[in-house]
Amino acid sequence: xxxxxxxxxxxxxxxxxxxxxxxxxxxxxxxxxxxxxxxxxxxxxxxxxxxxxxxxxxxxxxxxxxxxxxxxxxxxxxxxxxxxxxxxxxxxxxxxxxxxxxxxxxxxxxxxxxxxxxxxxxxxxxxxxxxxxxxxxxxxxxxxxxxxxxxxxxxxxxxxxxxxxxxxxxxxxxxxxxxxxxxxxxxxxxxxxxxxxxxxxxxxxxxxxxxxxxxxxxxxxxxxxxxxxxxxxxxxxxxxxxxxxxxxxxxxxxxxxxxxxxxxxxxxxxxxxxxxxxxxxxxxxxxxxxxxxxxxxxxxxxxxxxxxxxxxxxxxxxxxxxxxxxxxxxxxxxxxxxxxxxxxxxxxxxxxxxxxxxxxxxxxxxxxxxxxxxxxxxxxxxxxxxxxxxxxxxxxxxxxxxxxxxxxxxxxxxxxxxxxxxxxxxxxxxxxxxxxxxxxxxxxxxxxxxxxxxxxxxxxxxxxxxxxxxxxxxxxxxxxxxxxxxxxxxxxxxxxxxxxxxxxxxxxxxxxxxxxxxxxxxxxxxxxxxxxxxxxxxxxxxxxxxxxxxxxxxxxxxxxxxxxxxxxxxxxxxxxxxxxxxxxxxxxxxxxxxxxxxxxxxxxxxxxxxxxxxxxxxxxxxxxxxxxxxxxxxxxxxxxxxxxxxxxx
Amino acid sequence: xxxxxxxxxxxxxxxxxxxxxxxxxxxxxxxxxxxxxxxxxxxxxxxxxxxxxxxxxxxxxxxxxxxxxxxxxxxxxxxxxxxxxxxxxxxxxxxxxxxxx
Amino acid sequence: xxxxxxxxxxxxxxxxxxxxxxxxxxxxxxxxxxxxxxxxxxxxxxxxxxxxxxxxxxxxxxxxxxxxxxxxxxxxxxxxxxxxxxxxxxxxxxxxxxxxxxxxxxxxxxxxxxxxxxxxxxxxxxxxxxxxxxxxxxxxxxxxxxxxxxxxxxxxxxxxxx
Numbered sequence: 001x002x003x004x005x006x007x008x009x010x011x012x013x014x015x016x017x018x019x020x021x022x023x024x025x026x027x028x029x030x031x032x033x034x035x036x037x038x039x040x041x042x043x044x045x046x047x048x049x050x051x052x053x054x055x056x057x058x059x060x061x062x063x064x065x066x067x068x069x070x071x072x073x074x075x076x077x078x079x080x081x082x083x084x085x086x087x088x089x090x091x092x093x094x095x096x097x098x099x100x101x102x103x104x105x106x107x108x109x110x111x112x113x114x115x116x117x118x119x120x121x122x123x124x125x126x127x128x129x130x131x132x133x134x135x136x137x138x139x140x141x142x143x144x145x146x147x148x149x150x151x152x153x154x155x156x157x158x159x160x161x162x163x164x165x166x167x168x169x170x171x172x173x174x175x176x177x178x179x180x181x182x183x184x185x186x187x188x189x190x191x192x193x194x195x196x197x198x199x200x201x202x203x204x205x206x207x208x209x210x211x212x213x214x215x216x217x218x219x220x221x222x223x224x225x226x227x228x229x230x231x232x233x234x235x236x237x238x239x240x241x242x243x244x245x246x247x248x249x250x251x252x253x254x255x256x257x258x259x260x261x262x263x264x265x266x267x268x269x270x271x272x273x274x275x276x277x278x279x280x281x282x283x284x285x286x287x288x289x290x291x292x293x294x295x296x297x298x299x300x301x302x303x304x305x306x307x308x309x310x311x312x313x314x315x316x317x318x319x320x321x322x323x324x325x326x327x328x329x330x331x332x333x334x335x336x337x338x339x340x341x342x343x344x345x346x347x348x349x350x351x352x353x354x355x356x357x358x359x360x361x362x363x364x365x366x367x368x369x370x371x372x373x374x375x376x377x378x379x380x381x382x383x384x385x386x387x388x389x390x391x392x393x394x395x396x397x398x399x400x401x402x403x404x405x406x407x408x409x410x411x412x413x414x415x416x417x418x419x420x421x422x423x424x425x426x427x428x429x430x431x432x433x434x435x436x437x438x439x440x441x442x443x444x445x446x447x448x449x450x451x452x453x454x455x456x457x458x459x460x461x462x463x464x465x466x467x468x469x470x471x472x473x474x475x476x477x478x479x480x481x482x483x484x485x486x487x488x489x490x491x492x493x494x495x496x497x498x499x500x501x502x503x504x505x506x507x508x509x510x511x512x513x514x515x516x517x518x519x520x521x522x523x524x525x526x527x528x529x530x531x532x533x534x535x536x537x538x539x540x541x542x543x544x545x546x547x548x549x550x551x552x553x554x555x556x557x558x559x560x561x562x563x564x565x566x567x568x569x570x571x572x573x574x575x576x577x578x579x580x581x582x583x584x585x586x587x588x589x590x591x592x593x594x595x596x597x598x599x600x601x602x603x604x605x606x607x608x609x610x611x612x613x614x615x616x617x618x619x620x621x622x623x624x625x626x627x628x629x630x631x632x633x634x635x636x637x638x639x640x641x642x643x644x645x646x647x648x649x
Numbered sequence: 650x651x652x653x654x655x656x657x658x659x660x661x662x663x664x665x666x667x668x669x670x671x672x673x674x675x676x677x678x679x680x681x682x683x684x685x686x687x688x689x690x691x692x693x694x695x696x697x698x699x700x701x702x703x704x705x706x707x708x709x710x711x712x713x714x715x716x717x718x719x720x721x722x723x724x725x726x727x728x729x730x731x732x733x734x735x736x737x738x739x740x741x742x743x744x745x746x747x748x749x750x
Numbered sequence: 751x752x753x754x755x756x757x758x759x760x761x762x763x764x765x766x767x768x769x770x771x772x773x774x775x776x777x778x779x780x781x782x783x784x785x786x787x788x789x790x791x792x793x794x795x796x797x798x799x800x801x802x803x804x805x806x807x808x809x810x811x812x813x814x815x816x817x818x819x820x821x822x823x824x825x826x827x828x829x830x831x832x833x834x835x836x837x838x839x840x841x842x843x844x845x846x847x848x849x850x851x852x853x854x855x856x857x858x859x860x861x862x863x864x865x866x867x868x869x870x871x872x873x874x875x876x877x878x879x880x881x882x883x884x885x886x887x888x889x890x891x892x893x894x895x896x897x898x899x900x901x902x903x904x905x906x907x908x909x910x911x912x
Contacts, residue, residue: 627749629742633672633681652756652796660760660793664767664786671771679776679822683783686814687767690790693802701797709799710881716809717893721900723814727821728904734825735910 001052004045005063005080008090008135011042012127019121026117028109035120036101039127043094050087058084058508060201062137073196081137081200085509088335088502089134089267092342096259097127099473103350104251106469107357119159119249126152130260134267139188139198142268146184146232149261150177156256157248169247176241180231187224190217204274211278222275222282225268226289233265233319235293240576242316246308250353253308258315258349259342266322266338270331273510277329280417283513287327287408291426291433294320298436302443303570306363307352310444314389315345317433321404324430328423329416329513330407332503336488337404339502340388340396343484347385347477354378354466354474355448360459365447367459372449374463377471379449381478386445388481390438390535396485398532403490405430406519406527407512414515434531438538446546490524657698664691678730678740682723689719756796763789776822780815787811801875 015038019031026034053061060083069076082090101123108119129148136142151174158170188198194217195203207214229235234242245257256262269276269286276282294317301313318341325334356363358375372379388395391402408430412423453460465471488502503512519527545554559566568574624635664687671684693712700708734740766785773779787810794803882890 622750625748625750627746629681629745630673630676637669637673652753656756656760657793657797660763663764664790667764667767667771675771677776679818679825680771680779683779683818684771686783686810687770687786690787690810693806694790694793697794697797697799697802700799706877706881709802709878710886712799712802713805713878713882714886714889714893716805717897720809720814721896723817724900724904725907727817728907730821731825732907735908740825 001045001048002061002082003063005049005061005082005135006065008042008045008049008094009080009128009131011038011045012124012131014038016121016125016128019117019124023114023117023121027113028116031113031117031120032105035117035124036098036105038124039094039098039101042127042131043098046090046094049082050091053082053087058505060509062201064137068140074192076138076140076198078141079137079199080135080141082135083509084506085267085270085335086134088339088506090131092339093127093130093134093260096342096346096477097130097255099476100251100255100259100346100350103254103353103470103473104249106467107251107353108249109467115159119156122152122155122159123252123255126156126256126261130264133264138200138202139191142271143184143188146228146264146268147181149256149264150174150181150232153177153245153256153261156252157245159248159252163247166247169241169244173241173245176238177231180228180238183224183227183231185228187221187228190221190224194221200271207274207278215278218275219279219281222272222279223285225272225275226282226286229265229268229323230289231265232268233262233323234316235265235289235320235323236296237575239293239297239316240579243309243312243572246306246312250308250349250356253312254346254349254353257312258345262315262319263322263338263342266319266326266334269323269326270335270510273326273331276326276331277511277513280419283327283329284417284419284422285327286323287411287423287426290320290323290325290327291408291429292320293317294324294433295429295436296320298433298440299569300572301440302436303566305366307355307365307368307444307448308349308363310365310440311345311348311352314348314437314441317437318345318389321401321430321433324408324426325404327426328404328408328411329515330404330411331510332488332506332512333400333403333407335506335510336502337400339487340400340481340484343477344385344388344395344397344481347381347474347481348389350470350474350477351378351382351385354470355382357466357470358463359455360462362455362459365444367455368448368453369451369455370449370453371463375449375465377465377474381474382449383445384478385481386441388485389441390539391434391531392535392539393532394482394485396481396483399485399488399490401434402528402531403488405434405531406490406524409523409527410515410519411513413519414517416513416515431531431534435534435538438535439542442539442542443546446542446551450547451551654698654702658695661691661695661698664688664694676741676743678733678742681742682726682730685726686719686723689715752796755792759789759792759796763793777819780818780822783818784811784815787815801878 015034018034019026022030022034060081062079062081064077064079066078067075068078101120104119104123108116111119126149129145129152131145133142133145133149136145154170154174156170157173158167160166161170191203192198194214195206197203197206207218231238242257242262246253248256276286297313297316297320301310301317304310304313318337322334322337322341325331325337354375355368355371355378358371358378359368362368384395388397391398393399405427408423408427412420412425412427414420416423453463488500490500546552571577624631626632668684668687668689668691671687672681673684675681675684693715696708696712696715700706700712730740733745737744763786766782766789769782770779770786773782787806791803791806791811794800794806
């Protein structure tokens with residue numbers, strides 16, 4: 001079964017091709033069968049492969065498919081790599097992907113057959129690209145998947161391309177990502193120059209053998225790789241595309257912008273952990289960017305009124321946590337959070353889709369309320385996922401978030417890389433972020449599901465629970481959010497007995513950075529208690545602010561007292577506007593000048609002039625054609641004499 | 650005393666000039682063809698002269714060929730002239746001016 | 751002696767050439783061209799190219815110009831005013847004939863009786879023939895094809911379409 005690893009890529013690709021080719025002719029049933037079936041088959045195949053892999057004890061399996069480029073010293077093979085890290089990614093990408101495909105059948109039901117087929121084609125293509133990304137055995141194959149997911153993201157964000165703002169959102173995502181990709185490419189070039197290969201096994205082997213030789217290069221390469229991650233995983237300062245990406249259909253937001261694509265940056269950092277481990281500076285940068293983003297995005301989430309935007313900023317914030325963990329050397333913890341986050345964030349997004357569907361397309365939470373009774377399944381799955389996100393035990397998010405915070409504190413107290421104080425400061429930010437997360441998520445829950453319905457009569461009539469194809473995925477993901485956390489129970493919780501299966505499984509692929517000294521068990525329990533308390537505090541505060549007869553009184557009062565601050569936050573700190581002034585407008589001017597000045601005048605000018613000269617010459621020369629035979633014979637004589645002169649003289 | 654080659658060449662040149670003048674100055678198709686014949690003869694003459702100067706017969710072979718070609722050319726040229734005459738009823742080449750700008 | 755012949759024929763050739771191109775009557779033009787060709791033939795003989803001299807008269811004067819005359823008669827070129835006075839016409843004709851005879855005689859005289867002071871090999875027909883079927887065989891054959899082509903072309907050009 002392991003030898004069929006390549007089939008995992010081919011099945012979604014075949015689905016995409018079939019749907020693109022048959023978009024004109026397929027009806028909904030055929031499209032669903034092909035689109036969902038291909039991913040279902042991929043899931044079964046992946047499970048079979050993973051079952052077989054389980055007996056391999058963390059060994060790395062590489063399957064070379066073909067020799068792609070061979071130029072001089074450079075040889076790049078299209079090869080797939082199955083090791084613990086890619087195994088984890090393979091599992092949840094195919095599982096969550098399949099669940100979301102099923103959900104899409106219900107959600108996209110009202111689209112015409114051609115748009116429906118287009119949707120599933122792009123979604124299948126996305127699965128192909130994402131799987132290429134996680135299974136790639138070298139930086140180039142990873143980059144192929146990286147670019148592929150970026151493309152599919154653009155196609156799917158701009159799915160409703162007839163609407164200008166949707167198309168613009170797609171462009172924005174692609175362009176901002178490109179900036180990150182540039183850094184990534186530079187990293188690949190540098191890696192090739194330094195290591196002579198871009199293959200992961202090759203690079204890490206060389207790095208382990210002669211660390212001092214590569215020491216000066218490690219930090220630049222790691223930082224450039226991280227630039228790529230900043231773009232793809234929406235961290236400061238390249239996060240601006242993710243909130244806009246909510247213009248796409250909600251299942252797309254769930255799959256691409258919550259569970260899978262945006263976590264590619266974290267995966268890439270974990271994949272290159274041997275590199276990052278050698279560079280304390282790079283680790284610090286990763287942690288700092290992650291921590292700052294986590295809090296920054298959380299503050300913006302406090303004042304958003306669109307249900308999907310709140311979730312989008314929440315995603316940015318949680319991605320920040322993942323990088324915070326990775327930056328503390330705890331790569332396993334970061335991937336664990338990726339894993340748990342996939343479940344509860346996807347559940348939240350799909351739940352929001354269910355809500356939007358029920359409210360006939362309304363996305364503003366100020367116009368919702370009291371939906372708990374009308375949408376029971378959506379309600380309880382949403383609450384479970386929210387609790388998981390907030391980090392309430394024993395749900396999944398608690399285990400993963402807690403592990404990250406614990407590891408960051410440990411890094412701080414062990415003075416990792418000499419930056420102990422910074423890590424401790426980042427830990428404080430992490431805890432603050434946890435408070436804000438719990439708070440704004442429960443604000444969302446209260447405003448959406450509790451209280452009185454604040455929409456129109458029309459909408460109220462149509463409130464209904466979603467069909468089975470949408471509800472079952474919610475159930476499955478909610479259950480997942482509750483239980484998957486137990487795969488990675490932190491050592492502290494089990495009183496020193498190391499039952500952290502997840503960390504063990506990942507260890508061969510992504511060993512954590514060894515910290516000098518360990519935090520005592522007592523302090524660990526204290527930290528755990530602190531983060532839970534903070535989360536509960538956030539929940540209670542949100543309850544006070546947004547639930548019950550006096551709901552919204554206090555928040556409105558605060559907004560009234562600090563209008564400027566409120567404005568700043570509600571308008572996302574005007575970051576987009578700033579980018580527009582500083583980056584977009586100058587670029588537009590340069591582009592305009594390149595067009596009018598350089599291209600039209602500088603390049604077209606001489607060419608048109610040359611053409612004009614040819615034309616003029618022709619216009620003048622035609623007078624030689626007098627039609628008079630004797631003129632011609634004179635010319636012939638003249639020519640003959642000239643030739644003779646040339647020959648004789 | 651042999652006549653120096655130069656003399657022949659000068660004669661050939663003069664004849665060529667006359668022929669050229671005939672081609673350029675006359676309007677009748679026949680006169681133009683006659684001028685061409687004169688030019689060909691001038692060329693032949695100089696060819697033969699140089700053949701003698703170099704002591705080889707190759708030049709004379711060339712003359713032979715030129716004569717044959719001239720004969721062929723006259724045949725076709727006159728046939729053309731006849732065809733044109735049938736078309737426009739005149740052999741005045743100035744009437745043939747359709748291919749102009 | 752030879753030099754004198756040369757200058758004489760040169761002068762006659764030149765003058766008759768001028769007449770050939772300038773006279774208004776096409777028949778006069780053609781006939782004076784005959785005279786020119788005779789002079790050129792003499793010159794060939796002076797150069798020692800006896801074969802060429804004979805060929806000149808046979809081909810040019812005898813064939814080509816006759817053809818010209820045919821066409822002139824056929825077309826009855828309107829540019830030429832019809833010969834109203836037979837006399838000038840005859841005068842021209844007579845003079846041309848006389849010169850032609852004189853020249854012809856001189857030619858015969860020169861080739862048969864005088865050892866021409868030619869430097870290299872003479873215009874011996876045999877030698878020429880050897881060259882033609884030797885190194886220049888291919889060209890020789892091609893000339894035959896060319897003549898055929900000219901013949902066919904001429905026929906096609908003057909064919910009447912019915």
